[in-house]
Amino acid sequence: MKKLTVNAQSATYDILIEKGILKNCAQYITEHLCGKKVMIITDSNVAPLYLQTVKSAFENTDYSVFTHIFPAGEQNKNLSTVEKIYDSLSENDFTRKDCVLALGGGVCGDIAGFASATYMRGIDFIQIPTTLLSQVDSSVGGKTGVDTRFGKNLVGAFYQPKLVLIDPDTLDTLTKHYFADGMGEVIKYGCIKSVELFDMLNNVDIKENIEDIILECLKIKRDVVNEDERESGIRMILNFGHTAGHSIEKLSDFSLSHGESVAKGMVLITKASEKLGLTKAGSALKIIELCKKCNLNTDVNFSIDDIAQSAKNDKKGSGEKLNIVLLKELGECFIHTIYKNDFAQFLK
Protein backbone atom coordinates (compact mmCIF):
# COMPACT_ATOMS: atom_id res chain seq x y z
CA MET A 1 0.00 0.00 0.00
CA LYS A 2 1.12 3.53 -0.75
CA LYS A 3 0.41 6.22 1.79
CA LEU A 4 0.67 10.00 1.76
CA THR A 5 -0.26 12.41 4.51
CA VAL A 6 -1.80 15.79 3.85
CA ASN A 7 -0.85 18.35 6.45
CA ALA A 8 -3.05 21.30 5.57
CA GLN A 9 -3.60 24.22 7.90
CA SER A 10 -7.10 23.10 8.89
CA ALA A 11 -6.60 19.32 8.95
CA THR A 12 -4.26 16.36 8.65
CA TYR A 13 -5.35 13.20 6.84
CA ASP A 14 -4.03 10.20 4.99
CA ILE A 15 -4.39 9.14 1.38
CA LEU A 16 -4.16 5.36 0.94
CA ILE A 17 -3.60 3.95 -2.53
CA GLU A 18 -3.95 0.23 -3.21
CA LYS A 19 -5.44 -1.98 -5.86
CA GLY A 20 -8.44 -3.77 -4.35
CA ILE A 21 -8.67 -1.51 -1.28
CA LEU A 22 -12.41 -1.13 -1.87
CA LYS A 23 -13.01 -4.69 -0.59
CA ASN A 24 -11.24 -3.91 2.68
CA CYS A 25 -12.24 -0.28 3.02
CA ALA A 26 -14.20 -0.71 6.26
CA GLN A 27 -11.03 -1.67 8.08
CA TYR A 28 -9.47 1.74 7.32
CA ILE A 29 -12.64 3.77 7.54
CA THR A 30 -13.76 2.57 10.94
CA GLU A 31 -10.49 3.73 12.50
CA HIS A 32 -11.70 7.25 11.84
CA LEU A 33 -15.26 7.04 13.08
CA CYS A 34 -16.75 7.85 16.46
CA GLY A 35 -20.39 7.19 15.51
CA LYS A 36 -21.83 3.91 14.29
CA LYS A 37 -23.40 5.02 11.04
CA VAL A 38 -22.12 5.68 7.55
CA MET A 39 -24.00 7.05 4.54
CA ILE A 40 -22.54 6.04 1.19
CA ILE A 41 -23.31 8.69 -1.41
CA THR A 42 -22.81 7.62 -4.99
CA ASP A 43 -24.19 8.23 -8.48
CA SER A 44 -26.41 6.09 -10.68
CA ASN A 45 -23.47 4.84 -12.80
CA VAL A 46 -21.14 3.95 -9.96
CA ALA A 47 -23.80 2.32 -7.76
CA PRO A 48 -24.25 -0.83 -9.89
CA LEU A 49 -20.46 -1.19 -10.16
CA TYR A 50 -19.10 -0.64 -6.65
CA LEU A 51 -21.79 0.09 -4.07
CA GLN A 52 -22.24 -3.55 -3.10
CA THR A 53 -18.49 -4.01 -2.62
CA VAL A 54 -18.31 -1.10 -0.21
CA LYS A 55 -21.46 -2.16 1.63
CA SER A 56 -20.18 -5.73 1.96
CA ALA A 57 -16.94 -4.47 3.48
CA PHE A 58 -18.97 -3.38 6.52
CA GLU A 59 -20.78 -6.73 6.88
CA ASN A 60 -18.87 -8.05 9.86
CA THR A 61 -18.74 -4.75 11.69
CA ASP A 62 -21.27 -3.17 14.03
CA TYR A 63 -21.78 -0.19 11.71
CA SER A 64 -25.11 0.59 10.07
CA VAL A 65 -24.71 1.41 6.41
CA PHE A 66 -27.14 3.69 4.56
CA THR A 67 -27.02 4.63 0.89
CA HIS A 68 -28.03 7.61 -1.19
CA ILE A 69 -27.87 7.42 -4.99
CA PHE A 70 -28.23 10.53 -7.15
CA PRO A 71 -28.50 10.67 -10.95
CA ALA A 72 -25.01 10.83 -12.53
CA GLY A 73 -23.82 13.90 -14.39
CA GLU A 74 -22.52 17.43 -13.94
CA GLN A 75 -26.06 18.75 -14.55
CA ASN A 76 -27.00 17.27 -11.17
CA LYS A 77 -24.16 18.96 -9.29
CA ASN A 78 -26.56 21.45 -7.78
CA LEU A 79 -28.29 22.48 -4.59
CA SER A 80 -31.36 20.39 -5.29
CA THR A 81 -29.21 17.22 -5.16
CA VAL A 82 -27.60 18.48 -1.96
CA GLU A 83 -31.00 19.08 -0.37
CA LYS A 84 -32.01 15.49 -1.05
CA ILE A 85 -28.84 14.35 0.69
CA TYR A 86 -29.68 16.51 3.74
CA ASP A 87 -33.12 14.84 3.79
CA SER A 88 -31.61 11.33 3.65
CA LEU A 89 -29.25 12.19 6.49
CA SER A 90 -32.07 13.64 8.60
CA GLU A 91 -34.50 10.80 7.88
CA ASN A 92 -31.88 8.38 9.14
CA ASP A 93 -31.03 10.48 12.22
CA PHE A 94 -27.44 11.22 11.25
CA THR A 95 -25.64 13.40 13.73
CA ARG A 96 -22.24 15.04 13.68
CA LYS A 97 -20.68 11.87 15.10
CA ASP A 98 -21.61 9.95 11.95
CA CYS A 99 -19.89 9.91 8.59
CA VAL A 100 -20.47 10.31 4.85
CA LEU A 101 -18.58 8.27 2.25
CA ALA A 102 -18.30 9.82 -1.21
CA LEU A 103 -18.01 6.94 -3.68
CA GLY A 104 -17.60 8.19 -7.24
CA GLY A 105 -15.99 10.76 -9.48
CA GLY A 106 -15.39 14.45 -8.96
CA VAL A 107 -19.07 15.27 -9.22
CA CYS A 108 -19.91 12.91 -6.37
CA GLY A 109 -16.99 14.09 -4.23
CA ASP A 110 -17.84 17.75 -4.71
CA ILE A 111 -21.53 17.25 -3.90
CA ALA A 112 -21.06 14.87 -0.97
CA GLY A 113 -18.23 17.01 0.40
CA PHE A 114 -20.35 20.14 0.29
CA ALA A 115 -23.33 18.38 1.87
CA SER A 116 -20.98 17.14 4.61
CA ALA A 117 -19.47 20.58 5.15
CA THR A 118 -22.89 22.09 5.73
CA TYR A 119 -25.10 19.39 7.28
CA MET A 120 -25.25 20.30 10.98
CA ARG A 121 -22.37 22.70 10.24
CA GLY A 122 -20.05 19.84 9.38
CA ILE A 123 -20.17 16.06 9.51
CA ASP A 124 -17.12 13.88 8.80
CA PHE A 125 -16.63 12.64 5.27
CA ILE A 126 -14.30 10.25 3.49
CA GLN A 127 -13.43 10.34 -0.20
CA ILE A 128 -13.42 7.13 -2.25
CA PRO A 129 -12.73 8.50 -5.74
CA THR A 130 -13.41 6.23 -8.73
CA THR A 131 -12.37 8.30 -11.77
CA LEU A 132 -8.80 9.15 -12.71
CA LEU A 133 -9.56 12.86 -12.42
CA SER A 134 -10.93 12.47 -8.91
CA GLN A 135 -8.09 10.14 -7.84
CA VAL A 136 -5.33 12.52 -8.91
CA ASP A 137 -7.06 15.79 -8.18
CA SER A 138 -10.52 16.53 -6.81
CA SER A 139 -10.60 14.09 -3.86
CA VAL A 140 -7.62 15.79 -2.22
CA GLY A 141 -7.41 19.39 -1.09
CA GLY A 142 -10.83 20.09 0.37
CA LYS A 143 -12.52 22.06 -2.38
CA THR A 144 -16.18 21.08 -2.33
CA GLY A 145 -19.15 22.69 -3.99
CA VAL A 146 -21.90 22.77 -6.56
CA ASP A 147 -22.89 24.71 -9.67
CA THR A 148 -25.65 27.30 -9.92
CA ARG A 149 -27.38 28.51 -13.07
CA PHE A 150 -24.84 31.34 -13.13
CA GLY A 151 -21.80 29.11 -13.32
CA LYS A 152 -19.72 26.18 -12.17
CA ASN A 153 -18.67 25.72 -8.55
CA LEU A 154 -20.15 29.05 -7.49
CA VAL A 155 -21.34 27.72 -4.13
CA GLY A 156 -18.99 25.73 -1.97
CA ALA A 157 -16.73 25.35 1.01
CA PHE A 158 -13.17 24.42 1.81
CA TYR A 159 -13.74 21.26 3.81
CA GLN A 160 -11.12 18.54 4.12
CA PRO A 161 -12.00 14.82 4.19
CA LYS A 162 -10.95 12.62 7.11
CA LEU A 163 -9.38 10.08 4.76
CA VAL A 164 -8.98 9.40 1.03
CA LEU A 165 -9.07 5.79 -0.20
CA ILE A 166 -7.94 5.19 -3.77
CA ASP A 167 -8.52 1.89 -5.54
CA PRO A 168 -6.87 2.07 -8.99
CA ASP A 169 -8.79 -1.09 -9.99
CA THR A 170 -11.94 1.01 -10.26
CA LEU A 171 -10.39 2.68 -13.31
CA ASP A 172 -10.84 -0.58 -15.26
CA THR A 173 -14.52 0.24 -15.79
CA LEU A 174 -13.97 3.85 -16.74
CA THR A 175 -14.76 4.72 -20.34
CA LYS A 176 -11.84 5.49 -22.65
CA HIS A 177 -13.11 9.06 -22.76
CA TYR A 178 -12.99 9.61 -18.99
CA PHE A 179 -9.63 7.90 -18.66
CA ALA A 180 -8.21 10.30 -21.25
CA ASP A 181 -9.96 13.17 -19.52
CA GLY A 182 -8.18 12.41 -16.24
CA MET A 183 -4.88 12.25 -18.13
CA GLY A 184 -5.35 15.96 -18.89
CA GLU A 185 -4.82 16.72 -15.20
CA VAL A 186 -2.03 14.14 -14.92
CA ILE A 187 -0.09 15.83 -17.74
CA LYS A 188 -0.71 19.16 -16.02
CA TYR A 189 1.18 17.98 -12.92
CA GLY A 190 4.14 16.95 -15.05
CA CYS A 191 4.15 20.32 -16.80
CA ILE A 192 4.05 22.47 -13.67
CA LYS A 193 6.24 20.53 -11.26
CA SER A 194 7.88 17.37 -12.50
CA VAL A 195 9.70 16.82 -15.74
CA GLU A 196 10.40 13.31 -14.39
CA LEU A 197 6.67 12.60 -14.35
CA PHE A 198 6.34 14.12 -17.82
CA ASP A 199 9.12 11.88 -19.15
CA MET A 200 7.69 8.85 -17.38
CA LEU A 201 4.32 9.43 -19.07
CA ASN A 202 6.10 9.54 -22.41
CA ASN A 203 8.11 6.42 -21.80
CA VAL A 204 5.93 3.88 -20.00
CA ASP A 205 2.69 2.03 -20.50
CA ILE A 206 0.38 4.36 -18.60
CA LYS A 207 -2.26 1.85 -17.53
CA GLU A 208 0.34 -0.60 -16.27
CA ASN A 209 1.98 2.10 -14.17
CA ILE A 210 -1.13 3.93 -13.09
CA GLU A 211 -0.61 3.39 -9.35
CA ASP A 212 2.81 5.09 -9.44
CA ILE A 213 1.47 7.83 -11.68
CA ILE A 214 -1.39 8.59 -9.26
CA LEU A 215 1.11 8.68 -6.40
CA GLU A 216 3.39 11.15 -8.19
CA CYS A 217 0.46 13.46 -8.99
CA LEU A 218 -0.79 13.38 -5.42
CA LYS A 219 2.65 14.14 -3.99
CA ILE A 220 2.55 17.37 -5.97
CA LYS A 221 -1.02 18.16 -4.96
CA ARG A 222 -0.25 17.39 -1.31
CA ASP A 223 2.77 19.71 -1.25
CA VAL A 224 0.81 22.54 -2.80
CA VAL A 225 -2.19 22.12 -0.48
CA ASN A 226 0.08 21.87 2.57
CA GLU A 227 1.55 25.22 1.68
CA ASP A 228 -1.56 27.06 0.54
CA GLU A 229 -4.85 25.38 1.46
CA ARG A 230 -7.06 28.31 0.46
CA GLU A 231 -5.46 29.27 -2.84
CA SER A 232 -4.07 32.62 -1.84
CA GLY A 233 -0.77 31.95 -3.61
CA ILE A 234 1.01 28.87 -4.82
CA ARG A 235 -2.14 26.71 -5.12
CA MET A 236 -2.90 28.80 -8.20
CA ILE A 237 -0.26 26.83 -10.11
CA LEU A 238 -2.72 23.92 -10.20
CA ASN A 239 -4.72 26.13 -12.55
CA PHE A 240 -2.20 25.75 -15.39
CA GLY A 241 -4.24 25.44 -18.59
CA HIS A 242 -7.41 26.23 -16.69
CA THR A 243 -7.98 29.90 -17.58
CA ALA A 244 -8.34 29.18 -21.29
CA GLY A 245 -9.54 25.64 -20.48
CA HIS A 246 -12.54 26.84 -18.49
CA SER A 247 -13.48 29.21 -21.29
CA ILE A 248 -13.24 26.41 -23.85
CA GLU A 249 -15.34 24.14 -21.63
CA LYS A 250 -17.98 26.85 -21.30
CA LEU A 251 -17.96 27.79 -25.00
CA SER A 252 -18.53 24.12 -25.87
CA ASP A 253 -21.59 24.19 -23.60
CA PHE A 254 -19.83 21.52 -21.57
CA SER A 255 -19.86 19.03 -24.44
CA LEU A 256 -16.10 19.05 -23.88
CA SER A 257 -15.24 17.69 -20.46
CA HIS A 258 -12.92 19.29 -17.91
CA GLY A 259 -9.68 17.41 -18.53
CA GLU A 260 -9.88 17.58 -22.30
CA SER A 261 -10.56 21.33 -22.11
CA VAL A 262 -7.57 21.75 -19.79
CA ALA A 263 -5.39 19.90 -22.32
CA LYS A 264 -6.42 22.38 -25.01
CA GLY A 265 -5.89 25.27 -22.58
CA MET A 266 -2.37 24.11 -21.68
CA VAL A 267 -1.35 23.96 -25.32
CA LEU A 268 -2.93 27.31 -26.21
CA ILE A 269 -1.29 29.21 -23.36
CA THR A 270 2.07 27.54 -23.86
CA LYS A 271 2.13 28.28 -27.59
CA ALA A 272 1.44 31.93 -26.76
CA SER A 273 4.03 32.20 -24.02
CA GLU A 274 6.62 30.50 -26.21
CA LYS A 275 6.06 33.15 -28.86
CA LEU A 276 6.60 35.83 -26.24
CA GLY A 277 9.84 34.19 -25.18
CA LEU A 278 8.50 33.38 -21.69
CA THR A 279 8.60 29.60 -22.18
CA LYS A 280 11.39 27.44 -23.55
CA ALA A 281 10.80 26.82 -27.26
CA GLY A 282 9.46 23.39 -28.15
CA SER A 283 7.49 22.89 -24.92
CA ALA A 284 4.05 23.20 -26.52
CA LEU A 285 4.92 20.58 -29.12
CA LYS A 286 5.99 18.13 -26.40
CA ILE A 287 2.66 18.69 -24.59
CA ILE A 288 0.74 18.14 -27.83
CA GLU A 289 2.60 14.87 -28.46
CA LEU A 290 2.00 13.55 -24.97
CA CYS A 291 -1.68 14.50 -25.16
CA LYS A 292 -1.91 12.59 -28.42
CA LYS A 293 -0.44 9.49 -26.78
CA CYS A 294 -3.15 9.88 -24.12
CA ASN A 295 -6.01 10.22 -26.64
CA LEU A 296 -6.47 13.92 -25.95
CA ASN A 297 -7.18 16.16 -28.89
CA THR A 298 -5.60 19.59 -28.39
CA ASP A 299 -7.13 21.41 -31.37
CA VAL A 300 -9.09 24.51 -30.41
CA ASN A 301 -12.15 25.33 -32.48
CA PHE A 302 -13.12 28.62 -30.84
CA SER A 303 -11.79 32.06 -31.64
CA ILE A 304 -9.20 33.65 -29.39
CA ASP A 305 -11.53 36.63 -28.89
CA ASP A 306 -14.35 34.41 -27.65
CA ILE A 307 -12.00 32.55 -25.30
CA ALA A 308 -10.60 35.80 -23.89
CA GLN A 309 -14.06 37.32 -23.50
CA SER A 310 -15.31 34.26 -21.66
CA ALA A 311 -12.31 34.39 -19.30
CA LYS A 312 -13.03 38.05 -18.66
CA ASN A 313 -16.65 37.27 -17.77
CA ASP A 314 -15.69 34.53 -15.34
CA LYS A 315 -17.68 35.12 -12.17
CA LYS A 316 -14.87 33.91 -9.94
CA GLY A 317 -12.24 36.33 -11.27
CA SER A 318 -12.24 39.62 -9.39
CA GLY A 319 -10.78 42.95 -10.44
CA GLU A 320 -9.16 43.92 -13.68
CA LYS A 321 -6.28 41.50 -13.56
CA LEU A 322 -5.84 37.86 -14.39
CA ASN A 323 -3.28 35.51 -12.86
CA ILE A 324 -2.20 33.03 -15.49
CA VAL A 325 0.14 30.13 -14.96
CA LEU A 326 2.95 29.77 -17.49
CA LEU A 327 5.77 27.30 -17.91
CA LYS A 328 9.37 28.42 -17.76
CA GLU A 329 10.06 25.01 -19.21
CA LEU A 330 8.52 21.58 -18.73
CA GLY A 331 8.47 20.86 -14.99
CA GLU A 332 8.75 24.47 -13.89
CA CYS A 333 6.06 27.13 -13.79
CA PHE A 334 5.39 30.66 -12.60
CA ILE A 335 2.43 32.97 -12.11
CA HIS A 336 2.14 35.82 -14.57
CA THR A 337 -0.30 38.67 -13.97
CA ILE A 338 -1.84 40.55 -16.88
CA TYR A 339 -4.79 42.87 -17.43
CA LYS A 340 -7.91 40.98 -18.45
CA ASN A 341 -8.22 43.32 -21.41
CA ASP A 342 -4.83 42.16 -22.64
CA PHE A 343 -5.59 38.43 -22.54
CA ALA A 344 -6.76 38.23 -26.17
CA GLN A 345 -3.59 39.98 -27.31
CA PHE A 346 -1.49 37.66 -25.13
CA LEU A 347 -3.07 34.57 -26.74
CA LYS A 348 -2.58 35.94 -30.24
Ligand SMILES: NC(=O)c1ccc[n+]([C@@H]2O[C@H](COP(=O)([O-])OP(=O)(O)OC[C@H]3O[C@@H](n4cnc5c(N)ncnc54)[C@H](O)[C@@H]3O)[C@@H](O)[C@H]2O)c1
Ligand atom coordinates in the same frame (compact mmCIF):
# COMPACT_ATOMS: atom_id res chain seq x y z
N1 LIG B 1 -12.87 19.73 -5.87
C1 LIG B 1 -11.86 19.88 -6.67
O1 LIG B 1 -10.76 20.22 -6.28
C2 LIG B 1 -12.05 19.58 -8.13
C3 LIG B 1 -10.95 19.51 -9.00
C4 LIG B 1 -11.16 19.18 -10.34
C5 LIG B 1 -12.44 18.90 -10.78
N2 LIG B 1 -13.50 18.98 -9.93
C6 LIG B 1 -14.86 18.67 -10.35
O2 LIG B 1 -14.91 17.29 -10.70
C7 LIG B 1 -15.95 17.09 -11.63
C8 LIG B 1 -15.44 16.19 -12.74
O3 LIG B 1 -15.05 14.97 -12.17
P1 LIG B 1 -15.13 13.59 -12.98
O4 LIG B 1 -14.49 13.77 -14.29
O5 LIG B 1 -14.68 12.54 -12.07
O6 LIG B 1 -16.69 13.52 -13.31
P2 LIG B 1 -17.87 12.53 -12.85
O7 LIG B 1 -17.93 12.39 -11.39
O8 LIG B 1 -19.09 13.05 -13.54
O9 LIG B 1 -17.45 11.14 -13.49
C9 LIG B 1 -17.40 10.97 -14.89
C10 LIG B 1 -18.35 9.84 -15.35
O10 LIG B 1 -17.78 8.59 -14.99
C11 LIG B 1 -18.72 7.83 -14.23
N3 LIG B 1 -17.90 7.01 -13.34
C12 LIG B 1 -17.30 7.36 -12.19
N4 LIG B 1 -16.49 6.38 -11.76
C13 LIG B 1 -16.59 5.36 -12.64
C14 LIG B 1 -15.98 4.08 -12.74
N5 LIG B 1 -15.05 3.68 -11.88
N6 LIG B 1 -16.34 3.30 -13.79
C15 LIG B 1 -17.23 3.73 -14.71
N7 LIG B 1 -17.82 4.95 -14.68
C16 LIG B 1 -17.50 5.75 -13.65
C17 LIG B 1 -19.60 8.84 -13.60
O11 LIG B 1 -20.85 8.31 -13.25
C18 LIG B 1 -19.70 9.89 -14.69
O12 LIG B 1 -20.66 9.49 -15.64
C19 LIG B 1 -16.38 18.46 -12.12
O13 LIG B 1 -17.60 18.77 -11.53
C20 LIG B 1 -15.29 19.38 -11.61
O14 LIG B 1 -15.76 20.68 -11.33
C21 LIG B 1 -13.32 19.30 -8.62
Ligand SMILES: [Zn+2]
Ligand atom coordinates in the same frame (compact mmCIF):
# COMPACT_ATOMS: atom_id res chain seq x y z
ZN1 LIG C 1 -8.87 20.89 -13.20
